[in-house]
Every structure is written in C-alpha cells, then in structure tokens.
Amino acid sequence: MTGVGTQDSGDQPLLAASAISKRYGSLLANDAIDLAIRPGEIHALLGENGAGKSTLVKILYGLIAPDSGQIIWQGAPLVLSGPAEARHHGIAMVFQHFSLFDTLSVVENVALALPPEPVAALSERVYRVSREYGLDLEPGREVWRLSVGERQRIEIVRCLMQNPKLLILDEPTSVLSPTETSGLFRTLEAIRGEGRSVLYISHKLEEVRVLCRSATVLRHGRKVASCDPSRESAASLARMMVGEDIHDVQVKPHRGDGAERLGVRQLNLASPDPHGTSLVDVSFSVRAGEIVGIAGVAGNGQDELFSALSGEVSSLPETVCIDGQAVGAKGIVARRELGAAFIPEERLGHGAAPGFTLSENVLVSQHGKQGFVRRGVLDRAALRDCLAAIRQRFDVRAGEIDPPARALSGGNLQKFIVGRDIMGAPRLVIVAQPTWGVDAGAAAFLRQSLVDLAEQSGAVLVISQDLDELFELSDRIAVLSRGRLSPALPRGQQTRESIGLMMGEAMREVAHAPHA
Amino acid sequence: MRLTLERRTQAGMWASLASPILAVVLTLVFGALLFSLIGIPPLAALTVYFLSPLADLWALEELTVKAAPLILIALGLAPCYLSNNWNIGAEGQLVMGAVAGSAVAIATHGQGHGSYIVWLMLAAGVLGGAAYGLIPAVLKARFGVSEILTSLMLVYVADLLLDYLVRGPWRDPKGFNFPTSVSFGLEARLPGLSETGRLHPGFFLMLLAVALLAFMLARTLKGFEIRLVGEAPRAARFGGFDDKRLTLFVFALSGALAGLAGIIEVAGPIGNLQPTISPGYGFTAIIVAFLGRLNPFGILIAGFFLALTFIGGENAQIALRLPLDVTRVFQGLLLFFVLACDTLILYRLRVTREGAPA
Numbered sequence: 001m002t003g004v005g006t007q008d009s010g011d012q013p014l015l016a017a018s019a020i021s022k023r024y025g026s027l028l029a030n031d032a033i034d035l036a037i038r039p040g041e042i043h044a045l046l047g048e049n050g051a052g053k054s055t056l057v058k059i060l061y062g063l064i065a066p067d068s069g070q071i072i073w074q075g076a077p078l079v080l081s082g083p084a085e086a087r088h089h090g091i092a093m094v095f096q097h098f099s100l101f102d103t104l105s106v107v108e109n110v111a112l113a114l115p116p117e118p119v120a121a122l123s124e125r126v127y128r129v130s131r132e133y134g135l136d137l138e139p140g141r142e143v144w145r146l147s148v149g150e151r152q153r154i155e156i157v158r159c160l161m162q163n164p165k166l167l168i169l170d171e172p173t174s175v176l177s178p179t180e181t182s183g184l185f186r187t188l189e190a191i192r193g194e195g196r197s198v199l200y201i202s203h204k205l206e207e208v209r210v211l212c213r214s215a216t217v218l219r220h221g222r223k224v225a226s227c228d229p230s231r232e233s234a235a236s237l238a239r240m241m242v243g244e245d246i247h248d249v250q251v252k253p254h255r256g257d258g259a260e261r262l263g264v265r266q267l268n269l270a271s272p273d274p275h276g277t278s279l280v281d282v283s284f285s286v287r288a289g290e291i292v293g294i295a296g297v298a299g300n301g302q303d304e305l306f307s308a309l310s311g312e313v314s315s316l317p318e319t320v321c322i323d324g325q326a327v328g329a330k331g332i333v334a335r336r337e338l339g340a341a342f343i344p345e346e347r348l349g350h351g352a353a354p355g356f357t358l359s360e361n362v363l364v365s366q367h368g369k370q371g372f373v374r375r376g377v378l379d380r381a382a383l384r385d386c387l388a389a390i391r392q393r394f395d396v397r398a399g400e401i402d403p404p405a406r407a408l409s410g411g412n413l414q415k416f417i418v419g420r421d422i423m424g425a426p427r428l429v430i431v432a433q434p435t436w437g438v439d440a441g442a443a444a445f446l447r448q449s450l451v452d453l454a455e456q457s458g459a460v461l462v463i464s465q466d467l468d469e470l471f472e473l474s475d476r477i478a479v480l481s482r483g484r485l486s487p488a489l490p491r492g493q494q495t496r497e498s499i500g501l502m503m504g505e506a507m508r509e510v511a512h513a514p515h516a
Numbered sequence: 517m518r519l520t521l522e523r524r525t526q527a528g529m530w531a532s533l534a535s536p537i538l539a540v541v542l543t544l545v546f547g548a549l550l551f552s553l554i555g556i557p558p559l560a561a562l563t564v565y566f567l568s569p570l571a572d573l574w575a576l577e578e579l580t581v582k583a584a585p586l587i588l589i590a591l592g593l594a595p596c597y598l599s600n601n602w603n604i605g606a607e608g609q610l611v612m613g614a615v616a617g618s619a620v621a622i623a624t625h626g627q628g629h630g631s632y633i634v635w636l637m638l639a640a641g642v643l644g645g646a647a648y649g650l651i652p653a654v655l656k657a658r659f660g661v662s663e664i665l666t667s668l669m670l671v672y673v674a675d676l677l678l679d680y681l682v683r684g685p686w687r688d689p690k691g692f693n694f695p696t697s698v699s700f701g702l703e704a705r706l707p708g709l710s711e712t713g714r715l716h717p718g719f720f721l722m723l724l725a726v727a728l729l730a731f732m733l734a735r736t737l738k739g740f741e742i743r744l745v746g747e748a749p750r751a752a753r754f755g756g757f758d759d760k761r762l763t764l765f766v767f768a769l770s771g772a773l774a775g776l777a778g779i780i781e782v783a784g785p786i787g788n789l790q791p792t793i794s795p796g797y798g799f800t801a802i803i804v805a806f807l808g809r810l811n812p813f814g815i816l817i818a819g820f821f822l823a824l825t826f827i828g829g830e831n832a833q834i835a836l837r838l839p840l841d842v843t844r845v846f847q848g849l850l851l852f853f854v855l856a857c858d859t860l861i862l863y864r865l866r867v868t869r870e871g872a873p874a
Contacts, residue, residue: 312753333756344754353748363740364755373737 012075014039014197015060015091015166020069022055029055030066031221037166042188042198044208044229047218048241048411048439053201056218057168060199061093062086074165092159093168098151100143107139110158130157133187148299149180156187167191168199173207177297178467178500185211203241203440205234217241238440258288261428261459262309262340263321267328269308277301277483279308284478284488286428291450291460292488293474295467295499301483302463303345306432309461310342311335322428333368339427341365343418345436345463347410351417354406358398359383361405362390362420369424386423394419395445411442418446422453429453432463447473467496521863531861536807536814538860539853540821546849556836564835565828565846575827577714581785582826584722585610585777585794587819589801591729592773594810595766598733599745599759603767605652605667606774607798608674609645613775614782615678616644618789621704622686622697633703637783638776645775646768648674653767657760663767671798679791686789697789706784718780725773730812742766774798795826796844803851806858822847 013036022030030052037043047053058064062080071078073089080086100109107123123139130137135153159167173181188198202208208215209229217225217240225240262285269279279301286292296302307313311332320328322338344350352361362383367373371382394415398408405413422429435443454460464470470477478488479502486502548558569575589606596603617637624633652666683695706716733739745752745759752759781793804822808814829843
C-alpha cells in the first residue's frame with residue numbers, strides 16, 4: 001500500500017479552515033469556525049442537528065461558497081469553485097443520502113464518477129480496491145438489490161478510487177446495522193493507516209469515542225471546543241454539544257400486565273412499491289402500561305408496518321385490533337376515535353404540512369376531536385388555544401406565536417407533533433423514529449413523555465433504528481427484518497449483540513439472495 | 517457568473533401582491549412592443565385595448581357581462597388547482613351546462629310556463645356541468661388517468677355535441693336553416709336589470725359565489741382539506757382525508773360553476789343555443805384563477821381585468837382592424853408572466869460568482 005502523506009509531517013495540517021462564516025437570511029449557519037485536520041487522522045465533527053456541521057462540510061467540499069474565511073490546503077490557500085475542483089485537489093465526500101442509480105450495476109455507478117475506462121478493467125479495479133479495504137462488493141450487481149450498507153460501500157469505493165487525501169463522511173452509521181458499523185470502522189482505520197485523513201461527522205458519541213483521537217465540536221454555528229474524544233466521557237461530549245446536562249430518562253421497570261390495547265395477528269401486506277418490503281406474518285401485541293420496541297435497519301418494512309397500523313393502508317379486518325376491535329379495514333380517523341395516536345417518522349410532509357401554520361397543523365390530526373370544527377366551520381380561536389397549551393407543556397420554541405411548520409427546527413417540530421398527538425392522553429401511541437435527527441436535549445424530553453404515557457397505563461409502540469433508544473425505553477423488543485417480525489422478548493433477555501445479530505442475519509440474506 | 521434560484525425562508529406579503537401587478541405591467545410593455553413591431557402606434561393601441569372599455573356606461577355594463585362567467589369559472593378552478601387537480605376542461609363543462617339548461621328551455625318552449633323555468637334551467641346547468649366535470653374526476657380517482665388530458669379532450673367532445681344539436685335535433689324549424697335553436701321565450705331568459713338590458717342577475721350570482729367560496733376556503737374544514745391535499749398529500753392522508761373523494765368533489769364543484777356560467781350566458785346575453793356560445797371563457801378563466809392567486813377576491817379583480825381584454829379586443833378589431841387573435845396573444849403573455857412572477861414569490865434570484873472569495 002502506498003501512502004499519500006507521511007504521518008510525521010505532523011505539525012502542518014492537511015487542511016486548515018479559519019474563520020469560516022456563512023449566513024442564510026437571518027440565520028448565521030457558520031460563525032467564524034476554525035477547523036484543522038492533520039494528515040492521517042480521523043477527525044470528528046460533532047454537533048447537534050442544526051449546529052452547522054453540514055454547512056461547514058459543504059463549504060469544504062466546494063458545494064457552497066463561504067461568505068468569509070479562508071481554507072488552507074497543504075499549506076496553500078484554496079478557493080473551490082465546486083465539488084469537481086475539490087475532488088481534483090483530493091477531497092472526497094460520502095453523503096448521508098447516496099447518489100446512486102438503482103438500475104445500474106455497481107461498476108457502472110463507479111464508472112460515472114471517473115474518467116472513461118474499459119468496464120472490464122474497471123470491474124477488476126473495483127474488486128481489488130473493495131477487497132483491499134474490506135468493503136465486500138460484487139461489481140456486477142444492480143444497486144437496487146443491495147442493502148443500504150452495501151450502497152454506502154459503493155460510495156466509499158468510488159471515493160477511494162479517486163485517491164483522495166481527505167475523505168468526508170456525513171453521518172455514515174445512521175443507516176447501518178451494528179455489524180456493518182464495525183466493518184466500516186475497520187475500513188476507516190485502514191484508510192487512516194495509509195496516511196489519508198477522514199473527517200467524520202456524527203452525533204453518536206460512543207462511536208466517536210472509539211474511532212477518533214481529535215474532534216471539533218459545534219454548537220449553534222460556532223466552534224465551542226476541540227478535544228480528544230477518547231479522553232472524554234459520552235456525557236462530557238454531550239455537554240459540549242448541548243451546553244447543558246442531559247437528564248436521564250426515568251424508567252420504572254415492570255409494567256405491562258394490563259389489557260391488550262394493540263393486537264396484530266398474521267398481518268400480511270404486499271408492498272405496492274417494487275423496491276419496498278412486504279410484511280410477512282407479522283404478529284405481536286402491546287398491552288396497557290408497556291412500551292414495546294421494534295428494532296431493525298431502515299427499509300425492512302418499518303414504513304409498511306406503520307402505514308398498516310395507522311390505517312393509511314388498509315388490511316384484512318382481523319389482522320389489526322385496537323382494544324379488541326377489528327380495525328384492519330378502517331381508516332386512520334376511526335382508529336383515532338378508538339383512542340389511538342400516530343406519530344410518523346417523517347415530520348415535514350407527513351406528520352405536518354410544511355407551509356401551514358402550527359395551529360392549522362393541529363387540525364391535521366385532530367379535526368375529529370370535539371371543539372375544533374362546528375358544522376364544518378373551523379374554530380380558529382380554539383385551535384390557537386390548543387397550540388398555546390401544546391407549546392407550553394411540550395416546550396416548543398419558535399420565534400412567532402403561530403409560525404409555519406417549516407420554520408421550526410427538527411427538535412421543536414417533533415415536540416409539537418408529539419405534543420399534538422399525545423395531549424389528549426391517548427390509550428395507544430404508535431410512533432416511528434421518535435428522536436431521529438433531534439438534538440439530545442429534546443430527545444430525552446420526548447422519550448420521557450413516552451415513558452410518562454406508559455406509566456399512566458397507555459400502550460406505546462416504538463419503531464426505531466436506534467438501539468440505545470429502544471434499550472432505554474422498551475419493556476419488550478422485537479426485530480423487524482425483511483418484513484418478518486421476531487418474537488418480542490423482555491429487554492432483560494436480550495443484548496445489543498443478540499439483536500444486532502438478528503438485524504445482521506437479515507442483511508446477509510439480502511446480500512446473498514440471488515433475487516432479492 | 518451564474519444565476520440560482522434560492523428558496524425564500526418566508527414568502528413576503530408584498531411579493532404576493534406585487535407579483536400579479538408586475539405580471540400585468542410586463543404584459544403591457546411586451547404588448548406595446550408587439551404593436552410597434554406590426555406598425556401600430558403602441559400607445560394608441562393600448563388605449564383602445566385597456567381604456568376604451570372603461571369610457572362609457574355601455575362598455576362598463578358589457579364588462580360585467582364578460583367578467584361574470586370568467587369569475588364564476590375561475591372560482592371553481594381555484595379549489596381544483598389548490599388541491600393539485602388540474603382541470604383544464606372548464607370550457608367543455610360550460611358548454612354542457614348550457615346544453616343541459618337549454619334542454620329545459622327547449623322542452624318547455626311555447627307552453628306558457630312561468631318565470632320559474634329560468635331557475636330550473638340554472639339548476640339543470642349546474643347539474644350538467646357538474647356531471648360532465650365528474651367524468652375526468654372518476655377516471656382519475658378510479659383508474660389513475662391524467663385529468664389534464666381527459667378534461668381537455670372532453671372540451672372538444674362537448675363542442676361537437678353542441679354543434680350536432682344545433683344543426684340537428686334542436687335546430688329552429690323556422691330559423692331559415694341557420695344552425696341555432698329556437699329563441700328562448702321570456703320565461704326562459706334572465707331578466708335585464710338596466711336600460712340596455714345587458715346587466716343581468718348572473719352578475720349578482722357571481723358575487724354571491726365569490727363570498728361563498730371565500731368563506732369555504734378560509735373558514736371551513738372542506739377548505740382546509742382542499743389546501744392540505746395540495747400542500748402535503750401525505751399529511752392529508754395521515755389526517756384521514758380521502759384525496760380521491762376530494763378529486764370528485766372539486767371537479768364537481770368546478771363543473772357546476774362552469775355549467776352555471778354556461779347557462780347564464782345562454783339564458784342571459786345570447787338567448788338561444790348557437791354553435792359557439794363562449795369566446796373561450798373556460799380557458800381564459802385559467803389565467804383569471806392564477807392571476808387572482810387562486811384567492812376568490814383576487815379572482816374577482818383578475819376577472820374584470822381579463823374581461824377588459826375581450827372588450828378591448830373587439831374595439832381594436834373595429835378601430836385598428838386588428839385580428840381578434842391579438843386578444844389571445846395578450847392573454848397568453850399574461851399567463852406566461854403571471855407564472856414567471858409567481859416563481860419570484862417563492863424563490864429569490866441570486867447571482868453567484870464562480871469561485872467566490874474564500
């Protein structure tokens with residue numbers, strides 16, 4: 001292996017950004033941020049959602065131009081006109097959302113990013129590079145057959161084939177199973193061992209502590225600290241990110257001998273989307289006073305399960321029962337009338353209408369409740385009162401009294417949506433990814449709200465990819481993989497490894513099935 | 517240098533108002549340019565187009581006669597467009613409303629009925645237009661057929677049916693072989709409300725419809741549902757609103773108002789069925805709806821403005837010997853600029869230099 005830099009050029013940073021600022025309207029996304037990355041290091045960029053991480057890396061990758069500030073690359077000033085120039089200088093990036101063509105093969109996707117070369121030779125190179133870094137890939141497979149983890153490998157291989165000096169990874173593990181995550185870490189270590197540098201963006205603190213020896217922490221667009229994460233505790237890192245201590249969720253053990261609130265029996269549902277996942281024989285129940293978690297990597301049927309439970313997609317009547325009533329063929333309004341509440345994963349566009357004000361968004365899921373609509377006419381005053389109550393109880397922070405939903409940050413919008421749907425103390429709550437992309441403070445608050453609800457003998461179903469969250473909240477955990485659900489076992493009988501294994505098994509099956 | 521469109525954080529109130537005005541100004545400027553290119557003094561031409569219709573009482577009355585159907589139809593189109601249902605077949609729904617209403621007039625012709633007949637005709641017009649509007653809606657909701665194509669193509673079906681009726685079964689036997697129906701009796705006509713007899717109750721029906729639609733869109737759950745389905749279809753499904761039923765509703769409403777406009781034209785200013793009963797009101801109303809920002813009060817203003825181009829076009833034909841097609845060019849320019857200016861409400865135009873200073 002030939003290195004691209006030497007480790008002992010130590011003091012001269014590979015990349016030094018100083019006083020980078022970028023303003024969007026009234027929002028100062030980056031406020032005089034300094035960042036230095038040395039050759040051969042994995043440098044973490046930490047921060048909550050909205051702290052300015054994405055803006056900063058887009059500037060480093062030439063996607064957006066900073067308003068002010070300077071980038072020094074290998075000792076010389078660098079002005080980027082676009083990503084092509086960044087790549088030319090040896091800066092490569094893997095985005096959170098992949099840019100791959102589903103219907104093309106692995107090697108064809110790689111070829112699109114490189115100067116023309118015969119496919120056979122390229123296949124050979126893709127194969128070699130992927131082996132070298134432990135990134136198992138079959139060059140000839142179509143992308144749509146691959147798991148998310150494999151797609152990410154294509155992106156990484158594509159970057160490595162351009163021989164970069166700096167590889168930027170944006171939240172790479174958010175879509176990976178635990179097994180895949182440790183595979184990725186080994187790859188990153190190999191990349192680092194060659195003297196290449198990695199800029200690793202994450203808000204998963206444990207990962208950063210394992211992987212990185214240096215970190216830059218951002219909060220509200222400013223750099224607030226640099227540190228060696230391996231010498232910090234997760235709590236101290238979180239304090240730097242949030243600026244306040246995070247309260248642990250108070251969970252009282254042993255609940256869930258109440259009556260069955262949600263019963264799902266042999267739910268089979270073909271996904272209308274050819275790339276979607278069909279549900280196969282899904283059965284489980286949630287009782288009053290308990291929280292049941294459903295783990296699994298994205299794309300294993302979570303969306304389909306949520307739609308079937310909420311009634312956005314109907315099924316056979318007896319397959320979904322709420323409080324003993326068969327509701328499989330009923331719509332979401334009828335299910336809400338039985339005391340169920342639903343909180344979807346996607347906030348803007350599904351849980352809330354982006355351009356509508358918050359008080360109008362109250363109406364989206366609450367129009368069946370008494371007091372908001374009389375003889376078809378809206379009572380706007382009642383809606384505003386309800387919004388005020390939600391904002392107070394759930395600490396929804398926003399500039400105006402009744403702003404449009406899209407003006408809220410992710411965490412505040414989620415607090416609004418959760419508040420809206422659990423204000424009326426529902427008997428059953430079904431929530432997908434309750435704290436996805438939400439800052440640590442808000443996440444703790446949201447989890448506590450769900451726990452409180454269960455304590456008041458509500459039944460809660462949490463569908464989440466975040467194992468830490470599920471272990472923190474759930475009384476019982478099941479794993480959804482390829483549309484099949486494992487039995488929900490008590491938390492005490494399971495470990496991260498046992499669950500990770502079930503998730504991982506599924507991934508391997510997908511990877512090796514001749515026709516997925 | 518490159519131009520980029522940057523989404524505005526919040527669409528300004530001023531921009532919503534300025535955009536249609538800017539569109540009108542740009543239309544006038546380019547219209548003037550067009551006139552000077554074909555060798556007509558632009559200022560004189562614009563005067564004939566946009567000021568002469570305002571010059572006397574007769575012309576003002578005529579303005580209300582032309583504005584009423586435009587506004588009625590556009591009011592129906594607004595809920596369609598707000599909920600992403602692209603009904604562009606209002607012209608056909610207008611014709612079918614006129615045919616259904618006229619069926620009542622022709623069936624009862626000369627039997628000495630009272631003036632309730634005209635109200636029956638209006639009701640039949642509403643039903644006929646609604647029924648015809650439901651055809652593309654059912655095709656869309658049931659089979660997923662593009663309503664843009666079906667609603668447009670059904671316009672030509674309706675036109676041909678009307679043509680067949682007035683040349684065939686409904687031709688006036690004493691009409692010297694002209695392709696028209698019998699002239700409706702007084703019981704089947706909307707009474708004139710002024711000395712010239714041009715102003716008719718349809719104008720007031722239109723004002724009533726403006727108020728009702730404004731109330732529905734802003735204050736009722738139905739109006740909320742319409743806006744929600746357009747803004748965020750998934751959130752609407754999450755709310756439990758049935759977008760297929762809504763498609764049927766907005767098409768029926770839109771067809772009903774277009775049908776009402778059609779029968780008002782026939783029972784009002786025209787007085788019988790003819791091969792052509794509309795100078796393209798159903799299509800021009802699309803421009804009215806967008807120029808009025810899909811808001812009933814905006815549509816009221818926009819309807820009068822576009823009525824101006826119809827009358828101005830007729831005046832220009834006489835005074836300047838310009839072909840009537842120039843009116844269409846004007847209307848097309850206007851739609852183009854309205855849509856372009858609307859982009860500026862949602863987006864800000866940014867000039868970015870390549871390689872901005874680091």
